[in-house]
Amino acid sequence: MWKSKLAPVQERRMIDKFRLYAKGGGGGNGCSSSRRSRHDRHGIPDGGNGGRGGDVILECSPTVWDFSGLQPHLIAQRGGHGSSKNKIGTRGADKVAQVPIGTVIHLMKGEIPFVAESHASNELDPWELPGAPIDAETGSDQSAPIGPNTGSSSCQPERIVEEPARMKETTQVESTDVPTRPPSSFSEICTEDTEEQEQIQDNVAELTVRGQRLVIARGAEGGLGSVSLKVPKKPKTDWLDDQVSDNDQLNLGAGLLGSEAVLILELKSIADVSLVGMPNAGKSTLLGAISRAKPAVGHYAFTTLRPNLGNLNFDDLSLTVADVPGLIKGAHENRGLGHAFLRHIERTKVLAYVVDLAAGLDGRKGTLPWEQLRDLVLELEYHQEGLSDRPSLIVANKIDEEGTEGVHEELKRRVQDVPIYPVCAILGEGIQELKIGLRKLVNGEMTDRLWLDKIKVD
Numbered sequence: 001m002w003k004s005k006l007a008p009v010q011e012r013r014m015i016d017k018f019r020l021y022a023k024g025g026g027g028g029n030g031c032s033s034s035r036r037s038r039h040d041r042h043g044i045p046d047g048g049n050g051g052r053g054g055d056v057i058l059e060c061s062p063t064v065w066d067f068s069g070l071q072p073h074l075i076a077q078r079g080g081h082g083s084s085k086n087k088i089g090t091r092g093a094d095k096v097a098q099v100p101i102g103t104v105i106h107l108m109k110g111e112i113p114f115v116a117e118s119h120a121s122n123e124l125d126p127w128e129l130p131g132a133p134i135d136a137e138t139g140s141d142q143s144a145p146i147g148p149n150t151g152s153s154s155c156q157p158e159r160i161v162e163e164p165a166r167m168k169e170t171t172q173v174e175s176t177d178v179p180t181r182p183p184s185s186f187s188e189i190c191t192e193d194t195e196e197q198e199q200i201q202d203n204v205a206e207l208t209v210r211g212q213r214l215v216i217a218r219g220a221e222g223g224l225g226s227v228s229l230k231v232p233k234k235p236k237t238d239w240l241d242d243q244v245s246d247n248d249q250l251n252l253g254a255g256l257l258g259s260e261a262v263l264i265l266e267l268k269s270i271a272d273v274s275l276v277g278m279p280n281a282g283k284s285t286l287l288g289a290i291s292r293a294k295p296a297v298g299h300y301a302f303t304t305l306r307p308n309l310g311n312l313n314f315d316d317l318s319l320t321v322a323d324v325p326g327l328i329k330g331a332h333e334n335r336g337l338g339h340a341f342l343r344h345i346e347r348t349k350v351l352a353y354v355v356d357l358a359a360g361l362d363g364r365k366g367t368l369p370w371e372q373l374r375d376l377v378l379e380l381e382y383h384q385e386g387l388s389d390r391p392s393l394i395v396a397n398k399i400d401e402e403g404t405e406g407v408h409e410e411l412k413r414r415v416q417d418v419p420i421y422p423v424c425a426i427l428g429e430g431i432q433e434l435k436i437g438l439r440k441l442v443n444g445e446m447t448d449r450l451w452l453d454k455i456k457v458d
């Protein structure tokens, strides 16, 4: 029989770590040429300079989720050669690659990237929200207006502001301002090659604002043409002399090679609230209930393969909530979605631990809620000490299921000093109270945290 149904398309795993080679375009060669006239046998030099090579630029865009669309080798175009009649070679085209908001750059080889246009890095606040996610209903983007540097793919050399020092400073500001431990270094996480680890310079730059641009490899200047060198072409004596002099002149005017860099890009989300929970706890459903996002929901583990973002809107405030892939025991050893998940929590203000009240109930499969909480906190701490030390609350989900009232009471008895919100994400019950709680935590009106020693497990 003819099969009309196609096999379900498998969602691919997000690529949140990427190794990139970038090379700026070489400069075009300067031209060696002279304009001769009947009266001037030697001629007047009129060879134009070679054009500048293009830059390789990373641009921060809210429309890309991960690095799956990136090419591993980015090479900008070479500048055009100069030509006679004083014509300067064309400028090589820039290679602009779009990367997601929250891209952190580690340098393996080459120069520290330069900021292209300075507007974005001035007030680089680690908690500054990236462009808000696309509104699921209206399809409109609620983020800040596009910066002046977006929209054009070419970057004129004179508009580039070289600020390597500021980039380093930015990294320092981040590590002092953030109340928790600074993000663990990439070289700590990286397990591939020990020699490479030593060479990596961690966090040399980061792209956190929509439209922000970084030049990661610069195009070289073009070679000087004879008009700039003021070298008249030598009169031809014999053919050998002619060849030597021509080569000399060409070498003088040869374009330089563009700079090279090898980078590791790493993606870290920046959200106000992260929903943390075991697979199937109901995080995606909850995100849909508190915001207008429509994440994929399934009854099997790891429905969420990339962080879904939603906007939690109040009259005067909008918070970003990230539903990051489900966490399992051993995630810190990269089991399950492991590091891919944990990395996103590093830059979140508030943690909302989502537990499934029905798990482990009446012989059902799963771990009891207080054990879920203990495992979650342990995984965070194993990944990075202090990762769980930020304002938190507990979302006790699936309160609609039979027998969960008792589990909720037990949970309140076993876990202290942190607010617990019983909700039914699927029906939207208890969501208003939860929203208010999240707002208070983000605002700093509440500062409760979930401590491991406050969880009583048998």
Ligand SMILES: Nc1nc2c(ncn2[C@@H]2O[C@H](COP(=O)(O)OP(=O)(O)OP(=O)(O)O)[C@@H](O)[C@H]2O)c(=O)[nH]1
Pocket: 277, 278, 279, 280, 281, 282, 283, 284, 285, 286, 296, 297, 298, 299, 300, 301, 302, 303, 304, 305, 324, 325, 326, 327, 397, 398, 399, 400, 401, 423, 424, 425, 426, 427
């Ligand atoms: N009864 C009940 N079921 C719920 C509730 N919330 C979610 N579920 C169900 O729980 C299952 C898992 O929900 P998801 O939202 O996909 O869970 P998740 O935590 O995002 O899962 P991962 O993507 O694997 O991390 C789905 O079958 C939901 O329909 C609830 O409040 N009550």
